Amino acid sequence: MNLTHLQTFYKVAQLGGFSAAADALLVSKGMISRHVQALEASLNTRLFHRTTRKVTLTEAGQRLFDKAAEIERLSLNATREIKDLTQERSGSLKFTAPHELGRTICRDVIPDFAKAFPNVEISLKFGAEESDIEFGTYDIALRAVDHLPDNVIARSFGTTRNILVASTDYLAGRMLTQPRDLFSHSAILSNHQPSWNNWFLQSAQTGETIEIAMGGQISAADYAPQKELACQGLGIANLPFQQVAPLIREGHLIHILPNWSCPRHRVHLLYAKQRHTPEKIRGFNDLLFKWKQDHPDYFVET
Template structure:
């Protein structure tokens, strides 16, 4: 039969290492010094190793104690997070939810979810920022970020929520005045409204069902750093543009805009929830992401 250990003794051992004293460890744990001493003695007997060097001035770990302490801190941290996560299963979202999302996706998709979240959890407040920066996640000022596109490597935690297609669109009136566009090469010389936030806004990589790939560089006749403004420019007849489906699908269905080169596709993008570098997520974050996930699935199934 395998030997069993009293894991509570790990907390006593960690407290002694971190405070450097049996007395200070007892004060932290709100027990007597004798209790701490007896627990450490029993722990050393359990593991058959000397973990601490005791002197009249201080207590310090042996080499074995240092190695054991590193593992103890991991175990204690995991245990604390497990209890916190379990408590969230029955917790009611509370406090202020602080989140950010890009202007276009945030306005079109996230804002209605924010409103629904407030209706369902009226005791919660929401601070919603439209923007691209992730810096406020690392300094603790935000609980959640929604990001769209292609994520770069980051110490932050990300989970894919959904995806979107990039569509090349223009108005029917504008396209009626242009030569027929049957192949990506036919886009040369066509007015193109580009997103100034893109690293290479004129570069478009198309692929057809047969696996043929064509990369072209389109002449940018108008450059705008706001996707909603870019959409308005296209609707006003300024030219063609590549826009995400979540922003233009209603306009395409209504006939306001028309897709160009429907037999060719552009690279799909992702929609992500990005969290601060902590495994623990408050109930307000979990509840909001659940609602946003439902909204995103409904959008994809339209």
């Protein structure tokens, strides 16, 4: 079996089309088609169902795709291990995390890592999407995920907690002593996930839970503008504690309803399984855990 043809088949199946595979492999669509036809001829079977709108795998194609994925994984792992052996303290390190958590790490962790590993190129991407670790798109990720990916090492990093905050200007003259008072207040809403505007609160004393469907004039997709709008007195915000802790300490925001907690999200540190974990990855992970240890109120262990 021609391995180049197999790689082409794998990319078509992975991306769901010949044009997408051609763009990814930087070759013509015609070459992609010829490779797949040659592979089908050598195996004497059809690998794809083709229509004008989509390409799907046949039963034989699905079997081959599963095997091709294993080969791809072995190839990437071998490449990674060789690079890591020769680039213990050099080469590149790619890290991903949610937006606001990533910005905090940029401030508190990245400078120390850059100083300790001056020959390592650091590539960062922050966002909500789940980036690939298993196949090497990123080396390390901090993620709040319900289902952990296969073939990665997942270390518990603790549990984030959101709190409700507002400015002293906003709270002046307004009653807010129990969750039901929230019905008469304005929130800084999320337009990233509208469901996040239903706030679930639980009493630390009785365990009672309550859901509040919040309303408000202003919405934002990210925590940063929500935080700024709350500081400007435009409403109550539901934000991760580590994002607002400095503002609470400085008196810009007030933690409201402190005896009621919002849902928590377990965070994991993810990196690929490999025989030899290079020093640059171990060093970055150590700095992340040291940062967490230095800020025990940012994450809850339970």
